[in-house]
Amino acid sequence: MLVVEDDHSIRELLQLHLGLAGFAVDDEGNGREALDKARDRAYDLLVLDVMLPGLDGVSLCRAVRAGGPNVNTPILMLTARDSEADTVIGLESGADDYLTKPFGVRELQARIGAVMRRHKHAAVVPPGEPDTVLQLAPGVTVDLPKRLVVANGAPIDLTRQEFDLLVQLASRPGVVFSRARLIQTVWNGDTYVTERTVDTVVSRLRKKLETDPRQPALILTAWGVGYKFADLP
Numbered sequence: 001m002l003v004v005e006d007d008h009s010i011r012e013l014l015q016l017h018l019g020l021a022g023f024a025v026d027d028e029g030n031g032r033e034a035l036d037k038a039r040d041r042a043y044d045l046l047v048l049d050v051m052l053p054g055l056d057g058v059s060l061c062r063a064v065r066a067g068g069p070n071v072n073t074p075i076l077m078l079t080a081r082d083s084e085a086d087t088v089i090g091l092e093s094g095a096d097d098y099l100t101k102p103f104g105v106r107e108l109q110a111r112i113g114a115v116m117r118r119h120k121h122a123a124v125v126p127p128g129e130p131d132t133v134l135q136l137a138p139g140v141t142v143d144l145p146k147r148l149v150v151a152n153g154a155p156i157d158l159t160r161q162e163f164d165l166l167v168q169l170a171s172r173p174g175v176v177f178s179r180a181r182l183i184q185t186v187w188n189g190d191t192y193v194t195e196r197t198v199d200t201v202v203s204r205l206r207k208k209l210e211t212d213p214r215q216p217a218l219i220l221t222a223w224g225v226g227y228k229f230a231d232l233p
Contacts, residue, residue, distance in 0.1 A: 001045040003027045004034040004060065005078065006052050014047070017105045018112075031055030035063055042069035045116060048095070050079040058093045065094035065159065072160055074115045078103075091200040094159055097192060114192050136170050136229075137218055140209065149209075156208055161186065161201050166209075169219060174231030176222040202227055 001018065005011040006029045015025045026043070028034040032054035038046065046064065050057040057077060064070050077098040091098065096115050099108060134142040139152045147163055149156040158166065164186045169177060177185075179195040187193040206213040218230050 001025055002043045003047045005049045021109055031060045035060055038064050038070050039068045043073055046073055046075045048077050061093040061095050071157060076115055114190050134170055162205050165201050166205055169229040173229045176225055176228045178226040
């Protein structure tokens with residue numbers, strides 16, 4: 001895993017305890033140099049502090065999600081600020097989870113374990129349809145075995161969460177899924193995932209798939225309940 005933290009003492013502490021937990025840890029204190037490492041090799045997990053010299057953690061997260069060997073690698077953000085706005089910005093940049101400082105070692109290890117378990121939990125191909133390709137809308141398809149989404153002939157880069165959520169909704173168009181049910185099916189009931197996380201991933205999906213994310217035609221809101229995929233003719 002790659003730990004990016006500019007505070008030397010915290011970085012050493014993270015490296016020590018994560019090493020004792022069995023992780024091979026690379027560390028970096030500068031955001032731009034960390035981006036070079038993230039573009040050079042694949043990691044099992046990225047732990048990014050928000051406040052970094054050279055390149056802040058949110059920008060680093062966005063750059064990693066834009067392409068390269070870690071485009072789908074789980075990312076845990078560390079922040080010293082405990083506000084909803086900071087959390088949303090981190091999640092919308094492509095992070096899988098966040099942890100507010102100060103935190104305990106056990107909480108950190110629990111969050112890391114949860115993020116990595118979610119990463120291994122892939123979308124399930126409907127029984128009896130191992131080669132299913134879903135036609136979501138004119139020019140938009142999902143190849144389930146390849147975990148590939150194509151819109152107008154071009155592949156769309158989706159994180160694991162985005163892809164799994166899209167498949168969950170699109171495989172049953174017109175059916176309303178509550179946020180609680182989506183947490184259970186997409187995130188495997190992870191206790192660290194909140195309904196706000198579901199909203200954030202839906203927002204990211206809309207930005208990538210919808211012609212006008214402010215007036216979505218594919219991923220629709222069922223007010224007071226959750227979300228559904230449009231039942232297109």
